[in-house]
Amino acid sequence: MAMASALTGCSDLGFQPEFSRPGMMGQRAAPRQASLGRNSGRTLERPDYDKVYGDYHGERFPIGAFDYRQVDQRFLRQMVQYSGPEKPGTIVVDPPSRHLYFVEVPGRATRYGVGVGREGFAWSGDAQINMKRDWPDWVPPAEMVARSPEIVAELQETPRGRGVLGGPHNPLGARAMYLFGGGRDLGYRIHGTTEPETIGTNVSSGCIRMVNQDIAHLYPRTAIGTEVMVLGA
Template identity: 70%
Template sequence: MLTRRSFTFPALSFAAAGLAGCGSRSIVALPEIDVGQSPRGLVTRTLAQPNYAAVYAEYPGEKFPIAAIDYQRIDTRYLRQTVAFPRDDKPGSIVVDPAGYHLYFVETPRVATRYGVGVGREGFGWSGAARINMKRDWADWVPPPEMIERDPSIRSQLEMTPRGLGVRGGSKSPLGARTLYLFGEGRDLGYRIHGTFEPYTVGTNVSSGCIRMINQDIAHLYARVAPGTPVTVLPA
């Protein structure tokens, strides 16, 4: 049975769309040493780091601004980097490690791009397998009724959108610049991988079960995945 803590679903078949283009990356090779390890979660070895001043600068060509962030305020372990990956997940798949506050996009066997993430608060964590069914830029946020019941103050921020009562996509949306929708068991699981305008909350338990990423990072990931991409969320 599906719960907020774990779910599984039978294998699903999707027609994968072509990957969108992405801006160039400036990668700086590093010695193969252990750096920035989380006290919990998967143990990885950093292989390369990008030029963070460029990666986390203002993101161009957007409908709404993606402002530059002060990456020096964020622990290096939660900034984007290429790592030696200790699992055998197939290239092109996503693995979320809530215990380490990391999301991995598997590049080649045993090599992944690692991003820092914010994860579910106590009582909202979950684990299991899913697939990306949809992807949207600047998506409207439509909170479920139970979220409004828990926090009625949300109601004053809502307006009618094409998908129902919520917050229109843009600089006020909790979904940030990009959203990846997770499906399993033939339905929308209600969980998302999405951006945030609160980048300094990566590395914390902050959400209602969704996986939140720095806007520059979710834009980078979004351009590289397609509907049908498998997602594995590890137990916390």
């Protein structure tokens, strides 16, 4: 689908996000430096991948089984040691390693593989999740339409403008969590994907994409107001 390949920016607001270069997220003036702790990342437990990446039932739209063997094992869901200072419930994204950590308890975090911003679009800083959507609609910003006019033929009317209704072909996948800073929607998301094979690569314009099974696992555990920290290089 053309839209999946064209998704080099994931704002669904119809305008350019508030920040578009490293260090412009929220109120920060410089990229947040790594705070994972020197002993973080050692695998403690791995789930049954045939089960966790299998078909998801009870959804409005099907989430089909994901062939996890096409992704490096480093980017599959696992419980790891975590020695950073963040409190339980915090999300920490480490773009250089293409990992997202959900801090469970002191010393432990669930780690997921992610796709992160391409060179020239990557960002870092602090935010909060102030909105969440199950099977979200997606409206491409004007800048994306200008870069990839071929997607226009695939757009349809949504409550927020011409875009893609929530469903199995939507570039935001099964879930989206919306990042806010300074009381404003920053235009960036943690979201699912129609291209799970891209996990572990630099693929989007600052947004953080996850395998649909992983975002569906993280989503109900993430409260409104959750702190998100995106680390610098």
